[in-house]
Amino acid sequence: MGVREDEKDRIPSHPDVGTVTLQQVLEALVDPVRRKIVSALYAADDDLRCGTFDLPVSKSTATHHFHVLRDSGLIRQYYVGTSRMNTLRRKEIERRFPGLLAAVVGPGREV
Amino acid sequence: MGVREDEKDRIPSHPDVGTVTLQQVLEALVDPVRRKIVSALYAADDDLRCGTFDLPVSKSTATHHFHVLRDSGLIRQYYVGTSRMNTLRRKEIERRFPGLLAAVVGPGREV
């Protein structure tokens, strides 16, 4: 396992969740498109490719949303071939903002 | 007890929390000024006058924020003399969005 050395360069930097503010996370989660992404990851309990989300926006806008989610510490991204995989940073977020994910994208939450 | 009949007209309408969407509540809570208001009400566990919040904005802007909070079902307002009192609709919100208030404005949350 492990990522090939030359893959690393394509992986954008991820923040330490400890440095992320509540303001940042809320700003990320307030957008319905981004909340749909996080909801899907939360429900799937598995990594998902960017293409699998069926978002109501163009690809460039989707890229923007993934970028915001990454910067806010909510997701981690890595490449598999030409696909970008997304991981919900569940445990880290839960430790820093207990109960937040469940309250916002947990089961039974409306879209 | 009870509110005088002619007081009623000065009280703006409050939505049924059941009809409020998660989107609305998140949009209300994403603003730091509004979150400061809700945090104070949450911590005080009592009704507070509009003037007691020490907000970093003008009075007209503060009015705007209280209006948004009212429309989102987070607070209830009523008059006492020339003062407007604010009540956090804690139980109703908790029933509709379990864990949300605690996660966003609960004890230990950063500003």
Place this chain on the structure above:
DNA sequence: CCCTTAGTTCGGTCGCCATCAAACTTCGAT
């Protein structure tokens, strides 16, 4: 009755953010 206190309403400005199309990159497959 006048003044103060507390907050609202109105009109307008400004900045940010979601959005898109177009051109580009990178990989895998043919």
Place this chain on the structure above:
DNA sequence: ATCGAAGTTTGATGGCGACCGAACTAAGGG
């Protein structure tokens, strides 16, 4: 070596929301 698939980057646009000041209203006190 070419093509298609997947996503990025860039530049531009549009709309919404936070903000303010000024004028206003409503209640209570002197």
